[in-house]
Amino acid sequence: MRGLRALHVVEDAILVGLLLTMVVLAVAQIVLRNGFDGGFLWAESFLRILVLWIGLAGAMAASREHRHISIDIIGRFLPPRAHKVVVVFTALFTAGIAGALAWYSLEFVRLEYENPSTAFANVPTWVCESIMPIAFTVIMLRYLLLAMVTPWSKAPHGDSALPHVGEGAP
DSSP: OHHHHHHHHHHHHHHHHHHHHHHHHHHHHHHHHHHHSOOOTTHHHHHHHHHHHHHHHHHHHHHHHTOSOOOOSSGGGSOHHHHHHHHHHHHHHHHHHHHHHHHHHHHHHHHHHHSOOEEETTEEHHHHHTHHHHHHHHHHHHHHHHHHHGGGOOOOSSGGGSOBTTBSOO
């Protein structure tokens, strides 16, 4: 469990680092443009890429805590055993979608690698897009693990009581 918690801390640190980088660069760009009629030529492109990275890093963190947006109308009214079946089905469905997104984003990155283009400051586009297959693979693995752990969890009824990946699981 210590290794998993350390990984969570690293994930959170990356997310905070990306956000701080984005805020500092955006503020610097505003100051340079308004105060000195200048700025970094690559900043706009880099900021757009940071938005992609922050969004996907946030999605990985949300999957870790099972905090993705979900519509759970029926599950709240089901008995605990049936609720677990719904949770497992939903987790498997989510893992399937994330797996498909991981596969196709990997193909997309591979195509970008084979036909190189530059995103900003001589950084290849495929490097900037590489977060997509990584993030969707992590999300897929977390939801597969949730599907495997949920049937054996002794958690009481309700989504907030779902086992966190690696925490409270047998």
